[in-house]
Amino acid sequence: MMDWTDRHCRYFHRLLSRQTLLHTEMVTAPALVRGGALHLLDFSPEEHPVVLQLGGSEPQELAEAARLGEQAGYDQVDLNCGCPSDRVQSGTFGAVLMKTPELVADCVAAMRAAVGIEVSVKCRIGVDDQEPREVLPRFVEKVAGAGCRKVTIHARKAWLQGLSPKENRDIPPLDYPLVVEMKRAFPELEISINGGIDSLEAAQALLEEGLDGVMIGRAAYHKPWEILAGADARIYGAAAEAKAPEDIARAMLPYIERHLAQGGRLHQITRHMLGLFAGRPGARGWRRVLSEEATRDGVGPELIEKALMRVTEAA
Numbered sequence: 001m002m003d004w005t006d007r008h009c010r011y012f013h014r015l016l017s018r019q020t021l022l023h024t025e026m027v028t029a030p031a032l033v034r035g036g037a038l039h040l041l042d043f044s045p046e047e048h049p050v051v052l053q054l055g056g057s058e059p060q061e062l063a064e065a066a067r068l069g070e071q072a073g074y075d076q077v078d079l080n081c082g083c084p085s086d087r088v089q090s091g092t093f094g095a096v097l098m099k100t101p102e103l104v105a106d107c108v109a110a111m112r113a114a115v116g117i118e119v120s121v122k123c124r125i126g127v128d129d130q131e132p133r134e135v136l137p138r139f140v141e142k143v144a145g146a147g148c149r150k151v152t153i154h155a156r157k158a159w160l161q162g163l164s165p166k167e168n169r170d171i172p173p174l175d176y177p178l179v180v181e182m183k184r185a186f187p188e189l190e191i192s193i194n195g196g197i198d199s200l201e202a203a204q205a206l207l208e209e210g211l212d213g214v215m216i217g218r219a220a221y222h223k224p225w226e227i228l229a230g231a232d233a234r235i236y237g238a239a240a241e242a243k244a245p246e247d248i249a250r251a252m253l254p255y256i257e258r259h260l261a262q263g264g265r266l267h268q269i270t271r272h273m274l275g276l277f278a279g280r281p282g283a284r285g286w287r288r289v290l291s292e293e294a295t296r297d298g299v300g301p302e303l304i305e306k307a308l309m310r311v312t313e314a315a
């Protein structure tokens with residue numbers, strides 16, 4: 001998720017969950033290939049398994065970007081066919097690609113030819129006045145024909161005109177049954193569902209309907225302990241009990257220290273940690289200390305202990 005799942009966020013999320021598959025923000029192929037912005041590929045080895053999400057619509061450029069991603073060590077590359085923002089539309093990528101499945105198939109084929117790692121696609125059920133029950137099966141068939149075996153479907157349309165990107169994540173109605181139908185129609189594909197899933201109970205219910213995966217965006221970011229720490233036991237059947245959120249906070253300290261020693265700022269990391277105690281006593285105090293004080297000059301990792309004190313007091 002743009003501006004959210006940067007490398008610091010992913011490192012934090014990986015401490016919460018060993019098993020879940022983490023995704024980068026969308027990185028555009030032109031930024032990598034034409035702009036040479038290879039720093040966008042930086043990540044920590046602890047983040048594995050991690051997927052690089054690419055934006056683009058030019059097959060050879062995407063192939064080159066995928067190659068750079070594989071070289072950097074990513075486990076999978078994903079092509080974004082779901083983002084409705086204006087900036088992205090102007091570059092002809094994101095959700096507007098739902099209108100040109102042949103072009104998406106060419107992109108997937110070129111990426112597949114360039115790399116040995118998995119190439120996946122994330123899409124919507126349609127855009128604008130498309131009829132999802134007609135266009136989605138055709139879209140999935142095309143990308144599967146080009147060698148894509150993993151598709152994540154955000155179970156709502158995107159409106160390319162008239163709705164903001166934020167509205168496009170909430171207003172178009174969700175159609176989970178259609179995504180379940182896609183799994184039945186394409187049993188050989190790994191089909192994951194996304195959109196509005198905000199608890200592990202909801203995720204489990206969808207898995208029980210036959211889907212292969214559930215992608216959780218905003219809820220995982222805002223309630224990371226509940227969703228991510230819970231997922232290893234509940235979804236993946238891990239035997240070990242989840243670490244307490246206090247332990248996760250302290251486990252971030254060496255990473256924070258390294259970041260500060262390299263000239264980074266505390267809030268670049270702690271801004272992703274604000275929801276760690278969501279729904280638990282002390283959540284507000286924790287959030288307030290970090291959000292108000294982490295941007296101050298010279299503040300260091302001791303702020304974590306100060307914020308944890310608020311949690312202890314509340315408990």
Ligand SMILES: Cc1cc2nc3c(=O)[nH]c(=O)nc-3n(C[C@H](O)[C@H](O)[C@H](O)COP(=O)(O)O)c2cc1C
Pocket residue numbers: 001002003004024025026053080082083122154169194195196197215216217218219
């Ligand atoms: C701040 C923000 C940034 C996002 N950036 C991306 C992105 O880069 N690539 C992408 O495929 N989806 C992106 N999304 C959409 C989410 O991946 C997801 O499809 C959407 O939020 C619906 O899932 P949810 O209800 O679980 O959040 C973003 C969402 C948010 C809130």
